[in-house]
Amino acid sequence: MNDNGCIHLNNFKAAKGTKPYKVVNAFFVSCTSFDARRYKATTCVCFTCGKPGPRMHSCLHCIYFGCYAGHIQDHSKSKKHFLYIDLSYGNVFCAQCQDYIYDREITEIALTNRVKEAKSLGVSVPYIPWLPNHNEAMALKRLRKRRVISQHTTIGLRGLQNLGSTCFMNCIVQTLIHTPLLRDYFLGEKHKCKSQGSGKCLVCEVSKLFQEFYSGAKTPLTLHRLLHLIWTHARHLAGYEQQDAHEFFIATLDVIHRHCMNGVEDVEKKENGRCNCIIDQIFTGGLQSDVVCTSCSGVSTTIDPFWDISLDIAGTSLQTCLERFTRAEHLGSAAKIKCSNCRAYRESTKQLTLETLPIVASFHLKRFEHSSQIDRKISTFISFPAELDLTPFLSSHRRAVDVGAADNNNAPEGIFEDNRYSLFAVVNHLGSLDAGHYTAYVRQMKGSWFKCDDHMITRASLREVLDSEGYLLFYHKTVLEYEGDVS
């Protein structure tokens, strides 16, 4: 089977072009406008039996609608019309060949309309799986070696040597290596380096690291070079003494992001002028702060980008910490803020909510308290779930709750919204403040967890992960939405 159609479709296209297909597709298959949807709603029934399907088809010649089981076959016999469009999927059926026909041009039209339809519905654009182009197909034929991923593969798992007290770094590297979207980016060799081969590009170094992790070798790796590169870029982390894993995480993201910004890579800025590098695509969310003046109820809203959320240890679970984080807080008389409405300093309340969610949501439980009097670690157990729904902490959701909308959870758009996240890495700090050790749990595949303790990698159960103390918690969006480019 190929995608060059059949002789009947080709004859039709030669006589009438693709316009008939295009029009029927845009009105009855992928409705690209509100009018099209309304039109489809009232007319899309079988002209013979009056039912809306199953498997409604439209005659490509005269736009007769009929169900597949019988009525289009009758139509083709009586009218000698042989080409039909499946109104559910847009495929073309040829009654002479008695099968569906693949045609490249038709497929492209159908795809363009599907993207337009998704835009007009406000849903994510359909995922288009990777198809090898000619060169890639040739390469695949030439290189016959394949690696099959099964339940028992240990691919991607490698220990990291401790170079003094570098466990803080090892556990962050393990987390990044097992961040699904970041892995796909680097293993897909998406980093197009401008300073190729100079040996100074940190992003290239990270890229190489991914290759080594997934090479299939099992011996522990040593991170000398990466360490050196990060240290030259983030001087405050220099030295071999123990550092804070959280600080290292943020510094690493920052170093990679700045590398991309400073022209190592051609990164297109987003409309709002913000950086759109791989780090920002994956880790950046928007934090909304609403300050409400208690005198005039005027609201001033600001939105700031964030890479992670630091949470005070409050209550017993991640959710209670998040509730506390997004609760409206009275700022009191000691912290008056200038209200632009009243033109005076006023008392106010402040509320933080999540305006946009990142693909990876990183939570930092503030277990370390540093003050002039005392430095201490809070080891309270905070439970955290394997699956987390962030909907209740969204700005839009909070607004609905405050306004008291009838049933906030079921706001029309709420049904189709999906803000579920899955845990994929946990960094733990063991021991005391000054004699501590970091380890990480990472999810290698769905349901497959491993503990990374420097050079040692051991299998772990989800229970074990969820029972751990938890210092840094990493969640990945469960279902990815796609944005398409459509002109």
Place this chain on the structure above:
Amino acid sequence: MTFDNENILIKEAHPRLTSSGDRDRFKELLRKRLIECGWRDQVRAMCRKFVKENNGPNNVTFDMLVNQVTPRARALVPDSIKRELINKIRENLHRQRNQ
């Protein structure tokens, strides 16, 4: 389902769901859920196996494939997904009625 119910569904609910775009949104939601739970991969494997057993795509028509795979594919849809979709559609219809 009785005939009356079916009639109401065709005459009222179906056009309303279509014109509001919710029918397509539900379709998209269902598609997502089926991918998530591995259903699509299972069905794809079933199709591939069937095509192989019949000596390649040139000996298989779409109808043969549909007839072979549909009953088993239907049975493989997890109950939790059916329940979620039914509840959401019911909710949606109620809300539209009350408007």
